[in-house]
Each structure stands twice: as structure tokens, then as C-alpha cells.
Amino acid sequence: MSAPPALPHSIVILGGGVAGFSAAQELRARGYGGVLTILSPEGLPYDRPPLSKGYLLGTEDSAKILFAPARWYGEHDVAVVASRATALDASGQNPSVTLDDGRVLAADRILLATGGLPRRLAIPGGQHALTLRSRADADALRRVLVPGARIVIVGAGLIGAEVASAAASLGGNVTLIDPIDLPLGPAMGEHLARRLHAMHAEHGVRTVTGLPAAIEDGTHDAAPHLVRLADGRSVPADIVVAGIGITPDTDVAEAAGLDVDDGILVGSDGSTSRPAIFAAGDATRTRRPDDVVRGGAARRAKHWEAAVRSGQAAAAGLLGQAPAEFGAPWFWSDRYGVHAEAVGTMDARQEPGARVVLRTEDGTVTGVPAAAFLLAEDGRLLGCAAVDQPLVVRAARRIIDRGIIPDPERLADPTVDPRKLAR
Structure with a gap:
């Protein structure tokens, strides 16, 4: 030996x-x-x-x-x-x-x-956009998030959405720009992503689908900046924030x-x-x-x-030792007073034949989505996304890690105790 x-x-x-x-x-x-x-x-x-x-x-x-x-x-x-x-x-x-x-x-x-x-906006005037990665970045951003400020956030992913939530709660006039209609779709699944994205409008945040082409010196409404989109539209801004990843x-x-x-x-x-x-x-x-x-x-x-x-x-x-075994990946996001999280994968494109099982708050087909489960063709649970359902996500993680084949009807039923889903 x-x-x-x-x-x-x-x-x-x-x-x-x-x-x-x-x-x-x-x-x-x-x-x-x-x-x-x-x-x-x-x-x-x-x-x-x-x-x-x-x-x-x-x-x-x-x-x-x-x-x-x-x-x-x-x-x-x-x-x-x-x-x-x-x-x-x-x-x-x-x-x-x-x-x-x-x-x-x-x-x-x-x-x-x-x-x-933090990724920078690779467009003319992109240097004017603030980013959020460090404590100093947050301090600088907090100083300018004042009531009435026109805040344009480029990128509606996790960071962009959370900054929009904070800016709106501090009294800002917020516009959120993203090139795709449904940000976080692959991460949270369509149903939960739509619910989360709709919350922006519910809290007074304007959402715009478009691709920024330039940040110009503003002349409209005395705004210091004008975010010009590729289709010619423009959005006046006192502050521009880039939340487009790292x-x-x-x-x-x-x-x-x-x-x-x-x-x-x-x-x-x-x-x-x-x-x-x-x-x-x-x-x-x-x-x-x-x-x-x-x-x-x-x-x-x-x-x-x-x-x-x-x-x-x-x-x-x-140390020359074997690393521990880790289970399914997990992430979370907080915005507008709700806690969103997902475990495994909710990207159906990665698994041909996969289907979504939806759990709504009241158990009806038209109810508010509370959790979504992505099931493989053979019945395996691939992922789960939820809003304010920590026990459901915890159960889903155990199901994935243990290779349990869940009952789709029980997954969809909001009256079933989440702690019993993994049994």
C-alpha cells in the first residue's frame, strides 16, 4: 500500500x-x-x-x-x-x-x-452603466437610488430583477430591459418564470423587451442619459445599471x-x-x-x-483526499417579498420527452403557480422550481438525490404534505 x-x-x-x-x-x-x-x-x-x-x-x-x-x-x-x-x-x-x-x-x-x-455593456456609452458585484458597488448604487430617480436596468435575470425590486421599494421609477420575453425561463420553467416576471408590473416596474444599442447623453426630460434600443426606441435614465452576468x-x-x-x-x-x-x-x-x-x-x-x-x-x-458527494444543484432569489428557488434543472430542452407537472396554490388548472416539476420520460424527477414553497423544494431535492420515482398526482396536489412527497 x-x-x-x-x-x-x-x-x-x-x-x-x-x-x-x-x-x-x-x-x-x-x-x-x-x-x-x-x-x-x-x-x-x-x-x-x-x-x-x-x-x-x-x-x-x-x-x-x-x-x-x-x-x-x-x-x-x-x-x-x-x-x-x-x-x-x-x-x-x-x-x-x-x-x-x-x-x-x-x-x-x-x-x-x-x-x-461583472460583464460590461459592450455598446457606445456602456461605461456609464453601474454594475453590482462588490460591497463598494452596492454602496455606490445605494447612494443614487433615491425616490423619483429614473433607473434603467439592463438584464432581467437574477441580479437585474433583484435590483429592480430594491429600487422600486426605495421609490425609484424603474425600467427593466431584456432582449428576451421571458427571462429565467430555462432556470425556473415557463410557469414560474411568467409569475415572477409579471411581478415587476405589479410593483410599478416597467418591462421592455429589446436590445440596448447605446447609452447617449440625454436631452429628453433633462435626463443625463438616454438608453437607445436597437429598434430605435429610447428610455431616459438618471441611472443605468447593467445586470448581465459575470x-x-x-x-x-x-x-x-x-x-x-x-x-x-x-x-x-x-x-x-x-x-x-x-x-x-x-x-x-x-x-x-x-x-x-x-x-x-x-x-x-x-x-x-x-x-x-x-x-x-x-x-x-x-489535502489529497476525496471530495464529498454533492446532490442536485440549487439556487434562490428574493424579490418583491417572495422567495423563489429551484433545484435540479427546469430546462426541458435538455431532456427530450420531458413534461411539466404544475402545483397551483388552490389546486385548480387556472390557479396561481406555486411549484413546477420537470419529469423525464421515464418518470424521474429532473427539477423543481417554486415560489415560497421551501418544503416542496427540499422534498424535490431528496427525490432527485435518491432516485425516487414520484407520483405526479401527489406532486400536483397542494393538499399533500411536502414532507411526504419523498417517501
Whole structure:
């Protein structure tokens, strides 16, 4: 029997987002006692989802969104360095990173958890659009979200919809622009996506289907900006916000010669093309066991829980251990006082012959959709999306993870206790 691999004496984690913090937490949970450092340019690691929710609304402060208070890092012997890595030397067995203040940190292993960068509007005047990715971004946006402000949000996905909800509740005059009629259709399924999208109008948010072509200097109604659409229509704006997703932050990895293709290419344990370098979170893209990059209909996982799992898996990989088995993917979104979530996949395009089973609030065909289930042709549950139905989603997750073939009639019946669906 071969001896287990030697544990690294020191590990440096680049990035204080959810993947980086989850990796540090998991390393200590697995008994790692070596030197552990997190490079977090913004200071103590914090959670990003509240930035478009409670933090933007002012109901949560900077202390509330921290993953852990300062004392946790002392208790777990984790050093946090508020510096940014500008270069990575991955050429040997003892890699190092150069910091923006000129210091060089060497370590036995390095984990890249550099996250993603907000996509910018690649149109004339696109530089005028604000984005929301960091706490500083949220602070800047909150200062201009004043009653009566004309706010144009480009992108009606998760972030765009949540910003629209917050801006409307703060008294803004909000217009939400997206190139497709039904944003979140593949993520939530048609029925729940329609219910969620209709909530914008119910809360005074104007929705426009169109493709922005330029942000011009405004002359109409004394607005500082005019968002010009490709079909010639225009929308006056005091503030323009771009919520069109993220791109993986791979600059340091690419410069160091790691394999990168729409993300740092990693194995299921976070391993990269360099033996001493691992990567996790939004900056990565996972290879299949046959070494084929996930492509086509598959996407880079960009949700919060996926980043947690990625960090945990990379922590195991750093120690030469097997990562835990994870179940069906899950995400959530809060807007207009409701909690939407989905587990598995609701994209029927990925499964020929799949059908949707709908659970309405009152059990009638014309009732308000509360949950939708996507069933494969053989009866397997592929996914579930719901609004304010956490027990239903939890049951659906158990059904998917255990491979249970559910009864469609029970799924559709709102009188059936969700806790009994997985039995």
C-alpha cells in the first residue's frame, strides 16, 4: 500500500468570496493544521447575495454580511491579507504569488478563488452603466437610488430583477430591459418564470423587451442619459445599471500558463494543469472524467451553492483526499417579498420527452403557480422550481438525490404534505 501524499505545510487562497472562504473552512474542518492565508482585497470575506437584497435596501449592514466575525479567523488560525495578487509563479513545486504592494508569498499549494467580474455593456456609452458585484458597488448604487430617480436596468435575470425590486421599494421609477420575453425561463420553467416576471408590473416596474444599442447623453426630460434600443426606441435614465452576468477572473491564471477556456479548467477536486495549483468557484470550469471540457448545453456553475461546493471539493483536493458527494444543484432569489428557488434543472430542452407537472396554490388548472416539476420520460424527477414553497423544494431535492420515482398526482396536489412527497 502506498503512503498517503504529504500534507502541504502552507496554503494560500486567492480570493475572499464564498469559494475561498468555504475552502478555508473545509480545510480546518478536515483537520488541516498548516499555515493558511486568504488574500482578500476587501478585508474580511463577506457574502455577496445580500448585496442585491438586504444590503442594498439598508436592512443589513457590512457586519451582517460577513461570513464570520474577525475572532473566527484568530480561533482557526487563518490569516487574512487585504491585498490583491498581481502575479502567480506556478513554474515549480513551490509556487508563489506577488501582491500589489510588491510582497511575495510562497506556499506549498495555492488555491485560485478569484471569482468573476461583472460583464460590461459592450455598446457606445456602456461605461456609464453601474454594475453590482462588490460591497463598494452596492454602496455606490445605494447612494443614487433615491425616490423619483429614473433607473434603467439592463438584464432581467437574477441580479437585474433583484435590483429592480430594491429600487422600486426605495421609490425609484424603474425600467427593466431584456432582449428576451421571458427571462429565467430555462432556470425556473415557463410557469414560474411568467409569475415572477409579471411581478415587476405589479410593483410599478416597467418591462421592455429589446436590445440596448447605446447609452447617449440625454436631452429628453433633462435626463443625463438616454438608453437607445436597437429598434430605435429610447428610455431616459438618471441611472443605468447593467445586470448581465459575470465573466471568470482568469487573468492571473492565464499569465501563469494554466489551462483556461471560459474559466480555469479544473477536475472535480479543483486540480488544474499545474500540480501545486488548485482553483474553485466562479473562475473555474470543470472537466469531465474523460478530460472533455463541459460545453454545449452545459454551463459554468455560477450560483452561490455551486461556489460553496467547489471550494469544499478543492479543499479536499489540496489535502489529497476525496471530495464529498454533492446532490442536485440549487439556487434562490428574493424579490418583491417572495422567495423563489429551484433545484435540479427546469430546462426541458435538455431532456427530450420531458413534461411539466404544475402545483397551483388552490389546486385548480387556472390557479396561481406555486411549484413546477420537470419529469423525464421515464418518470424521474429532473427539477423543481417554486415560489415560497421551501418544503416542496427540499422534498424535490431528496427525490432527485435518491432516485425516487414520484407520483405526479401527489406532486400536483397542494393538499399533500411536502414532507411526504419523498417517501
